[in-house]
Amino acid sequence: MATSESSNFELDVADYVEEAFERCGRTVRTGYDMKTAKRSLNLLLAEWANRGLNQWTINETVLDLAANIRVYPGGTLNMAVAATANFSIGETLTGGTSGATCQVTSIPGATSFAITLPTGTFSNGENITGGTTGTVTTLSSAIDFTDVRSTIDFLSAVLRRDNTDYSISRVSRDDYLTIPNKTTTGRVDQFFLNRLITPQLEVWPTPSNNTDKLVYNRLTRIQDADTFTNTMEVPFRFYPCLAAGLAYYLSLKIAPDRTTMLKTLYEEEFIVAATEDRDRASFTIQPSIAYARPI
Secondary structure, three states: OOOOOOOOOOOEHHHHHHHHHHHOOOOOOOHHHHHHHHHHHHHHHHHHHHHOOOHHHEEEEEEEOOOOOOEEEOOOOEEEEOOOOOOOOOOEEEEOOOOOEEEEEEEEEOOEEEEOOOEOOOOOOOEEEEOOOOOEEEEOOOOOOHHHHOEEEEEEEEEEEOOEEEEOEEOOHHHHHOOOOOOOEEOOOEEEEEOOOOOEEEEEOEEOOOOOEEEEEEEEOOOOOOOOOOEOOOOHHHHHHHHHHHHHHHHHHHOHHHHHHHHHHHHHHHHHHHHHOOOOOOOOOOOOOOOOOOO
């Protein structure tokens, strides 16, 4: 018999909803059924973020550090403008209408600044003036915080200088608070991630140049279930777990008599998927050989 010779099976949001309703012994009948199921699906994804590591949501990010700036966004944050020519790294940008401010951490392109988290809200189309150079440009679009707000946590980080990576350590909120002089400059060897709704990264010592980079692995949010024709940002090995989890969540609302059974199945599926979704590394076992001594 011939095989399909394909391995591209995918489920969209509507498929997961239909599968979950069937496991609850129901069928999808109304628009509200779809709405409540999609809400449950997004809550399920939020729960996964609290359960720990999802390998496919780990991203390596490279952050350009700037001299005398110690607080950065916990992700990529850019400002799109008409032109960046004649501006300088480290200077303060001020909105002519809004009065909002931020600092330039790097200039990745002719129409884009990498910036610190703004104080205030910039207005699309307003003039932006550099505090050091006096150069003026125009904001081309509203600042998008999506990437920064998608950060759940940092897993590891190094300081990269002249193509050499140096280990740095993560410190707690209390340890960072007790650093007596946070403006001391030097090569960064510690960082603190302030896990706000818009996460921010605080480093120490404060960078002393514009050439060092912070390279970090971060855990990010799974993309939301939006329209019903969307596929989910979930690898194949998690398909059964996602279907089981949604069925369990829906059962709390529409089939409480099946909740215990569906929760048990969901937990089993999650353990199987999470076990497969682990990081792997080679290891060697070397036996210890003892030589017998003559008596």
